[in-house]
Every structure is written in C-alpha cells, then in structure tokens.
Amino acid sequence: MRATEKAYIAGFLDGDGSIHIRLKPNKSYRFGFQIAPSIVFYQSVKEINALRCIRDLLKCGYIRKRKDGIVEYILGDSKSMLYLLDIIIPYLRFKKRQAMLFREVLNRKKSIKSASDFYHLCKKIDQFQDLNYSKKRKNNSQMVKRYLVKEDLLTP
C-alpha cells in the first residue's frame, strides 16, 4: 500500500472512526471478564460506499448495517487490528496516542499468563479509556481487582 493510501485511512479514522475496548463481566472467561477491543468506521447508510473504499484498501474486516441507519465497518480480530494500526499510526494526528496504547493492549493481551498480568492489563485499559474520554464506563481495573481477590485469584 502507498504512503498516501495509509495516510488517507489515518485521516478517515481520525475524522470518523472509533478505537475502543469493552471490558465485560463474563464468567465463562478465565478471569471473569472479557476484553473486547475493536476498531470501527461509521457512515450513514447512503454513504456505505465510503466504507467500501476503506475495506477495499484493507482487505479485512466486515460491514454491518445497524437498524438506526448507521453502517459500521468493523475490525475485531487482533491480526486485522494490528495490521491496520501498523499502517496508520505514523500518519494519525488526533487519535495517535489512543492508537499506540490500544496496540500495546493488543500485544499484551496475547501473553497473559496470570491474574496479576490480567489485572495490570486492565489498568492499561483504564489509561486508554481516560484518553478516550469514556465516562460511561462501568467496568474498570478496580472492579476486576475486586473480582480476582474475591475469587482468590489475586492477593489484595
């Protein structure tokens, strides 16, 4: 891909995209929480072709129509997200710090071995959420810690 194509995608994401991580209680996961990162580009339905332009460049991810007239182009698997981040980080301006922290979370997520690793990753996610101005967030590292201590997976 050309440098100008990479920079184009960076501009598109800065203008219209979202990099986010949801931390959801889910007892089927080893440490009681699921970490769900994703990168999403949004458009109204009539502008779905703008998202197809980006998908054609990246050749991964999928497009989903919501019921409210918004279309999302979603990258949700680590491989695609790391590929995208490596391409655009040099050209991002507004979301650069978020993107770098997000990439760090993705990389650390691969090598979690203990409850302590998991808790420290959640603290990193807190930092990311702070950058992302996420005020509605209910689940954070303190919740994770309480859970891990209660389950005797972590010492207080």
Next chain:
Amino acid sequence: MRATEKAYIAGFLDGDGSIHIRLKPNKSYRFGFQIAPSIVFYQSVKEINALRCIRDLLKCGYIRKRKDGIVEYILGDSKSMLYLLDIIIPYLRFKKRQAMLFREVLNRKKSIKSASDFYHLCKKIDQFQDLNYSKKRKNNSQMVKRYLVKEDLLTP
C-alpha cells in the same frame, strides 16, 4: 505540504466532511438567488482538537461551535476552498466526483456575465446536488429559470 498530509485531509473529508452548495432566494442579488458554497468538517465538541489538527495544516477557515454539541470547521470563501480542493482531489476516493464538480462551479461562478450564464451554472449545481443525494433541496435551476423569465432577464 507533504503528499501524506494532503491524503490525510482527503481521508478526513471523505469520512466526516461535507461539500455543499445552497441556492437561496435573495432579491438583493443580481439574479435573485445567492449561491453559497461551503466545505465543512464536523466533530463533537469533545473532539474539537481533531478539527484544529486540520486547520493547523490548512491555515485558513474558522471553527464554530453549534448549540447542539457539534463543532464545525468551515471553509466558505472561494480562495480557501479552491486551495483545499486542489490539494485533496488527487487523494479523495468517495467524494472525488462531488469535489471536481464543486470546483467547476466555483470557477464558473467567478465569471458570470449574464442571466443565461447564471442559469447554466444553476443547472451544474443541480448535477452536483444529485451526486450529493440532496433530496430536501427546494431551489433548483428550474426555480431560477422561472424567476429569471418572470423578471424578463431570460427568454423562455
């Protein structure tokens, strides 16, 4: 400006910006209508810095906070808009045709000499609006023609 900076702005506009032309009845204008073109980038207030990034690159236009929590970065004068278009058109993907037609309108607007020139420019604007999916548009070249004929400025 670097090619990657130009491509970045093109991506931002494709994702989040709007190129539009309003044709408004206004009897203080020679041909009874005002042609008001503008290029606007949008963000929510908390993301105003994204717009500042673009303004810092372009060094023209102004940022305006709306009452509904949206911030607009607006280019409204022909010189700034033509400067922006020349920079980004090679890198636009989704709004490229709109942008090229818009540039043609701006250039032709400068050299209007007669009611007939004005009417033909309005037909060009119709084409632009069709590309822009503008369905709410009330004023179009037919309205302009009716007015010009009624005022005896144009022969039917």
